[in-house]
Amino acid sequence: MSAALALAVTVPMMSSCLDEPSAHEAVRDFLVGWQTGDYSTAARRTDGDERKVRKALEDAKIQLDAASFRFALKGIRSSDGRAEADFAAEIDLGENNPLWEYDGRLPLHLVNGQWKVRWSPSVLHPRLREGQRFAVKPDPEDRHPIVDRAGDPLQELADLHVATVIPARLKDPAALCEQLAKLTGFPKDRLLSRILSASPSMEVPLVTFSRTRFARLRQQLEAIEGLRFSIRPQAVAPASPVQIVGAVTAVTPETEQQLGGPQRAGDTVGRDGLQKAYQEHLTGSTQTSVITVDLKTLEEVEELAKWRPGRTATPVHTTLDRHTQRAADAALATGGPGMVVAVQGSTGEVWAVSATKEYHQETDALAGKFPAGTAFSIVAVEALLKAQVDLKQKLPCPADRTVGGVRFRQTGSPAGSQPTLQGSFANACVTALASLARRVDPAALRGSATAFGIGSSWTLPLRSFSGSMGPLKNDAATARAITGQNVLVSPLSMALVAGAVASGTWRPPVLVLEPKTTDLSTETEKRKPVSPVKLDDKTVSTLRALMRTAVTSGSARAATAPGDPVHGVTAAASREGRALSWFVGWQGDIAVAVLVENPDPTAGATVAGRFFQHLREGT
Incomplete structure (x- = not known):
């Protein structure tokens, strides 16, 4: 069944008599256009400037780094040339996150005899205001240790090198991502989406390197304008018995497949031993927040949602002495x-x-x-x-x-x-x-x-x-x-x-x-x-x-x-x-x-x- 038809048949009509043409058609066309990426059709069903509305819908997808949008129309009420539609939103933020679900509302009014969605940022989310944008804020959980029978870690600290950016300071994010992709093998579009979906003033990690790999690429990496570097010590070097405990490496394009999908920079993967066998237990998941950001000050305004999907990371307690x-x-x-x-x-x-x-x-x-x-x-x-x-x-x-x-x-x-x-x-x-x-x-x-x-x-x-x-x-x-x-x-x-x-x-x-x-x-x-x-x-x-x-x-x-x-x-x-x-x-x-x-x-x-x-x- 098509998305348009699905929306049409799931509308509980709250009013038995609607003005013609019906408000339902305007709501259906707007939500289906937004859901399917037909932003021009959606924009024409609003009373806003078509170009600005189309861009706002496109930007919302980019700012949320959303894999998909799905909407369910819950009901429409109308009287005296005005109407209001309630809908449920279900947004897949990707990056192994769960769905972001919220309830929205579309105000409508008649413009020259046609129903139009009264445009404002609150159409996208009830708490989004003029002069604000969405952003996604990840908070990855550090990898937990493998410990011996006394609870002491069986790893030693080793330096990992993290390449980061501050989005607001970048002249050409796409060019930076293209250069970085050529050096590392990570897809350009994934790197770029992390930059565009982040809060503009926050430091965004893009790629994590082992000490040897960073040394090999350092000169070329430092030539990329806007790329910053930091050292992040992590307990990844295995103590004896080394092959039982297992080695840990920074995520590479090859190991992304092992981890079952796109990973954020800073993620680590067990290469062998217990580190590999207990990868999911040791890394847990990344806490993710959806926030609003002030476009002028670039400061965070409000947190709209927050969750930590999946299993909480835990140490692996071994019998080793x-x-x-x-x-x-x-x-x-x-x-x-x-x-x-x-x-x-x-x-x-x-x-x-x-x-x-x-x-x-x-x-x-x-x-x-x-x-x-x-x-x-x-x-x-x-x-x-x-x-x-x-x-x-x-x-x-x-x-x-x-x-x-x-x-x-x-x-x-x-x-x-x-x-x-x-x-x-x-x-x-x-x-x-x-x-x-x-x-x-x-x-x-x-x-x-x-x-x-x-x-x-x-x-x-x-x-x-x-x-x-x-x-x-x-x-x-x-x-x-x-x-x-x-x-x-x-x-x-x-x-x-x-x-x-x-x-x-x-x-x-x-x-x-x-x-x-x-x-x-x-x-x-x-x-x-x-x-x-x-x-x-x-x-x-x-x-x-x-x-x-x-x-x-x-x-x-x-x-x-x-x-x-x-x-x-x-x-x-x-x-x-x-x-x-x-x-x-x-x-x-x-x-x-x-x-x-x-x-x-x-x-x-x-x-x-x-x-x-x-x-x-x-x-």
Whole structure:
């Protein structure tokens, strides 16, 4: 239905008899002309100077930077050659703002037998007066911080450079915007509309630059007449763990699309990490006011409307702990490439995520897919105990062994000629553990993996991997699973395994405490929450004893540190031809998984020892 027809059929006729031609036709033509941009038709339906009225209607759209106008006629009253029409206005101000709604009134009178709208600025808005104009006044909310578990910001201040103008001082706003658009890539019309819709005496931010981008463009920017510059410090430089917290940049033409529409200068966008995942929570929205301005003094006269649409910005409260993060970073500072993930065993909260430059804190430490090696024996023991395997039974640890046609080799020195299963666990003996394949029901082994969260559907606001196990079709596949050769895990998933033994309950990981959701419309966000799994007390007690033995007299001895007893296991693995060394264990309530590139199977334990040492010393 056309706009004209819509107006015509929604008029409640308040008077049964109107002079001819009717006042309704004049009102309809004026409002439809205004709504559709046919300002000449609208102006001809007034008693004002057609040119001046047309310009006033055009200016109102520019001054409000309006995307559209819509009107609904509410009623007309008439008597003695006069009439009055009531209408409802609905104006879309764009810039992600809600609709501005207000009620207006059109006075009409007969001029040479025709109904005309009696023209004055109050036709546009009841409180707009002669010598005044509309203006839009935005008040953007500063970006809120991502904070650690103590509430301290995980960002540092960095200088952003803002290019601004004062509209009343510009000789040629269009020329300025054209030059600025060529340099920055922002659309000229969007820059110009921000200038023309602003209060003439207010400083209007147009484009925000990072320090490096501003330095690159500075000479060309300073050559643009009328452009001013200011420095705006913002907490945008991420502290450790940098890739988990995420970087923040000033909005660019490219990132405007990411944010879902035109943004105002000064807006920032999270490039990665939690800054990207929680963009909407951290930035909230811009408070917008519609005001009137005196054209002579350029001073604000009155506020007509004000609102802050959308969600109020809030900090993102994480579980990260600065002290633990520093210890993890320090532990990796010497030695080869590697990663450390530390969680609180009693809660599953992630306290630290550290990685050397060869690895990424999110895509590797949280979401990487690495062979578990004999670190998976922690899980396998649970299934062995269900099968009533005696941990004290004699079990040789030869240099190599064949199970189901697949050859298994022990990395490093075999753990004696006839050690017990307990000794083979403590010394991460691949060949001994592989030999137990026939003693374990594949379904029970898979059930144990599930109890320890391997393959669970838990999610984080960042990418993560809970682990996976290959098919267990025969003894060889089961042996490969017991020794972690066909089991893929992330350092995070193995830290949670250690936390489960430490606390007696496996818990899904937690990285963000508030807000509870990122409101991302992804499949992972729609998954049901994963519940903790209480482990069998006897199994937990046995695992604790085994993992303590591995540190006191087994292959994890390098993890020894002052304070509470350290429990843990080591493992050797390889990926893409690179030798890997695991340590999975805990001290007190801090569970940790260490994965380093090193042919020495005990290298992970060495890093873990440094981590626990730094943690105790407060490094």
